[in-house]
Amino acid sequence: MADTLLSLENVYHRYSISRDIFNNINLNIKEGDFYFITGSSGAGKTTFLKLLSSSLRPTSGNVLFSGVNFNNIPQNKLYLTKRKIGFVFQDFRLLPHLTTYENVALPLKVQNKKEKNYKKDVIELLNWVNLEHCTHSYPNYLSGGEQQRAAIARAVISSPKLILADEPTGNVDNENSKKILNLFSEMNKLGTTIILATHDENLISHKRANVIEIENNGIRIRGK
C-alpha cells in the first residue's frame, strides 16, 4: 500500500469576494499515482496546480505534502518544499540566454550544487529526452517539441517526488504530444507521481490514469 503523498483537506480558495475558485475540496494522492486534471478554460486548472506546488496558499483549508502542511511552513523556507516538486509549464519557460544544458541544470544550480557532480547526469538526461544534439543550443533555436522536452528534463533533473505539468502538450503537435506523454509515463513507472493538467481528451484516452475534473468550483474523480 503506497503512502499518501499529497492531501487536500477542506480546501477553499477565492480570488475576490465575488469569485470563488474552489469550494471545500478533499483529495488524497498516493505516491506513484498518475492523474490528469481536466476542465474548461478558466475552470481553475492552473490555480489547482499552484495550490499543489505551494506557489499559492489556499484561502482556507490545508494542503499537505508528505504529511507536512504548507500552511505551517514559513514563507522563507518554502523553497525547500519546492525542490521536491518538479513543474512543467505550457509555455516552457526556458531562459533564452542560457543553453539547453544550462537550462536543464538550473534546478541543481539554484541548490548551489557543484557542476562536476551533476554534469554527467544532465548529459544522460538530455540523451533520455533525445536532446543530445541540442546541448549547446539556445532555446530560440529549438522546435516546440524540443523546448518542451528540455522543460521536462529540467523538471526531472533534481529527482522530485512529484511532477506537476500545466498543459505540457498545449503548444506541440499530436506526434510530439504522444512522445511527451510517453516521457511522463516512463517517469511514473520509475515511481514519480505525475499530475498533468490538460484539456486534450485525446491525450487522456492514450493513458490509463485517474482524471480529476474541475467543474462548478469543485472536483470530480473519474477512475482508471
Add this chain to the structure above:
Amino acid sequence: MNIINKVIDKSEARRAMKQLAPRPGSIISSTNFHSKYLFIVISLLSYLITTLLTSFVILIGQPEFSTLSIGMVQASLISWILLIFIIFVIIAYIIIYGTHTSIIYNRNTINLLIQLGASNNFVINKIVFSFTKIGFTAGLTGSFAGLITIIFINPFLLQISGLLNNISDLVVVSTSSIYAQYYIYIVVPLFIITICAVSSYLTVKRLVNKYY
C-alpha cells in the same frame, strides 16, 4: 601526419566535450545597455571623486594653503567633503534605481528561479554580485582615469595657470607628490564597491522579501 592527426583529434574531442557540457552562463542576465549605462555613469563619478580628492590633497600640501586662515581652511574642507558626499549619494541613488530596473527586467527569471526552488538569498546574491561587479570595474576605471589626468594634465594646467597669474614659483605637481596620493586611487574604488554592494543589497533584499 600522425602528429597532425593527433592534434586534430584532440581538438575535436575538446570541442565535443565543450558541446556536451558548455561553460555555464550568468543566470540573471543584465541588459547590455543597462550595464553599460551604469558603468559609464559610475566611472565618471568615480573619476570626479578621484580628481577632486587628489587635487584637494595636493592643495593642502602647498605652502600657500597653510597661510590661509583657519576659517578658510575649515570652509574649504567642509565644502570638499560635502561635494564628495553628494557624489557618493548620487552613486547610491543610481544603484538603487538600477536595482529596481534589474528586478523588473528579470522578474520572469526570478519567478522561475523561485519556482525551481531557489532561496531568496540565492536571488539576492546573484543580483548584488552583478552590481558589485559593475562598482568594481567602474570604480577602478574612474580611479585610473583620474590618476592619468593628474599625472599628465594637471601639471600643465597649473603651469598655464601660474604663467597667467605671473607667479614665479610655479606649483607644478611632480610625479613623486602624485605617488604620495596613491591611497586615494585604492580607497575610492573600495568606497564605490562598498556603496554599490550595500545599496543594491538593501534594495534587492527589501523587494525580493516583499514580493517572493
